[in-house]
Amino acid sequence: MSTQTLETPPGTAPAPPKPPSAPHPLRTESLRGFAPWAAAALFVALGWGLGTSADQWQGSWGETTGKLAIAAGLIGAPFALAAGAWQGGREHRRRMTELRASAARTPLAQFLTAALPLAAWLMAAYALAVAGALLACAPYASAGGPEPTVFAGTAVALGACVLLGHVIGRAAPWRLTAPALALAAYVLFGLLNASQSDLRYLAFAAVRGYYHDDLHLWWYPLVAALWVAGLAAAAALAHAARRRATALLPLTAALGAAVLLVQTGDGLVHENPLARRQVCNDSTTPxxxxxxxxxGMLPEVADALSGLTGRLKGVQNLPVRFEDRPGEPREDEAQLPMLTPFGWSAVRAKVTDPEQYTWEAATALVRGDCEKMPSAERTRVADYALVRWLAPRRIDKAMHDQSVASARERGDEKEIALLGAEVKGYEHLRAMPDDERRGWLSAYFATAGDCDPKASEVPAL
Structure with a gap:
């Protein structure tokens, strides 16, 4: 059995190996270009802005969403516009304008190849910041939930800002274009957000109505995104498309969205029905x-006020409850110390200073809505003694001593005598037997709703 060997005919060179295919330009722009570094910078900027204000939003889905939207407007939108402008002026800085014009790809394809990776990276950076903020909020929030349409609309708006900035960068390819555009966007967003007219709803990132006591119409963030995206698409098509008339379609959509936003105005936002409701602890009086x-704050608040409510056990004529809702309390209610905005009295579902919080609750029980201090000495002594006994603070004695020193500097003997009477009244109330004190407290609260009662109506100390 014989074998045959295939040989290359004489004078014929072997075929050269096939060269490896060049990576797609989109892959190159996405992995080796400016886009990943810009996304990292945006993520750090957003993280810093959110992290430094975490006390103000952790514990409320609405506040978290609002902070994310504002961060996207004040940080994200100017950054995206500047990054797009810097990328758009790249060919001019590298003196590659003529080479780009001679390329086989259409101008629109070249534009999208350069702009889309950056837009996608910045949208991903914002999405990562959103995920981090929501995870940070989740352990402390107890009502509501995240709103995906808000984050989706804002991310689209940021991507649109990249395209819009890219167009501006190509039209004005100077090094100062990017920082000037960022500054202008920051000022514009600030002016729109602070405006009292309905034009404020045209801010680059929709920020209205994302707080714990407000809600927005479900389509608001989507229409807000359409306004910015349509404007960016119209600019891109007018700049790079062969048929520039195609820019009229997205421009029409953008203008229609803008008109809808402005005409609807404050109707885009409505009150959260939960803001008028309350959850109560019925085991205490009030x-x-x-x-x-x-x-979720109810157990924490009840624990902070446990000393006050414990001292009022068995007392008559008390308000029915401490209430926590917009507006003035009813005649048989007392105002709960304000828990919002978060970052002051409450941080991460915890009362920050229970001692001060209890003192504020006690003052609400004692003619808390009165604009002026009662004029009668007997009433003022009783009020001081009651608040100090219900909610003693470590600084009470120091503050009283400071008031005495100030009165002595002024030579106000009447005030000095009154301050001394306050301390004596407090010591008397503290030394009373429990039954006698409950009787005095019941008589006192019978007059506590009157801002300036007759001295004879207030029980003496």
């Missing part, structure tokens, strides 16, 4: 109620 937008 009952303790917190707003239904943060029901």
């Amino acid at each position: 009952r303790i109620c917190v707003n239904a937008t943060y029901p």
Whole structure:
């Protein structure tokens, strides 16, 4: 059996190996270009802005969403416009304008190849910041939930800002274009957000109505994104498309969205029905109620006020409850110390200073809505003694001593005598037997609703 060997005919060179295919330009722009570094910078900027204000939004889905939207407007939109402008002026800086004009790809394809990776990277950076903020909020929030349409609309708006900035960067390819555009966008967003007219709803990132006591119409963030995206698409087509008339379609959509936003105005936002509701602890007198937008705070508030409610056990004529809702309390209610905005009295579902919080609750029980201090000495002594006994603070004695020193500097003997009477009244109330003190407290609260009662109506100390 014989074998045959295939040989290359004489004078014929072997075929050269096939060269490896060049990577697609989109892959190159996405992995080796400016886009990944820009996304990292945006993520750090957003993270810093959110991290430094975390006390103000952790614990409320609405506040978290609002902070994310504002961060996207004040940081994200100017950054995206500047990054797009810097990328758009790249060919001019590298003196590659003529080479780009001679390329086989259409101008629109070249434009999208350069702009889309950057837009996608910045949208991903914003999405990562959103995910981090929502994870940070979740352990402390107790009502509501995240709103995906808000984040989706804002991400689209940021991507649109990249395209719009890219067009501006190509039209004005100077090094100062990017920082000037960022500054202009920052100022514009600030002016729109602070405006009292309905034009404020045209801000680059929709920020209205994302707080614990407000809600927005479901389509608002989507229409806000359409306004910015349509404007960017119209600019891109007018700049790079062969048929520039195609820019009229997205421009029409953008203008229609803008008109809808401005005409609807404040109708885009409505009150959160939970803000008018309350959840209550019925085991105390007065009952303790917190707003239904943060029901998880109820055990914390009840614990902070446990000393006050314990001292009022068995007392008559008390308000029915501490209430926590917009507006003035009813005649048989007392105002709960304000828990919002978060970052002051409450941080991450915890009362920051229970001692001060209890003192504020006690003052609400004692003619808390009165604009002026009662004029009668007997009433003022009783009020001081009651608040100090219900909610003693470590600084009470120091503050009283400071008031005495100030009165002595002024030579106000009457004030000095009154301050001394306050301390004596407090010591007398503290030394009373429990039954006698409950009787005095019941008589006192019978007059506590009157801002300036007759001295004879207030029980003496």
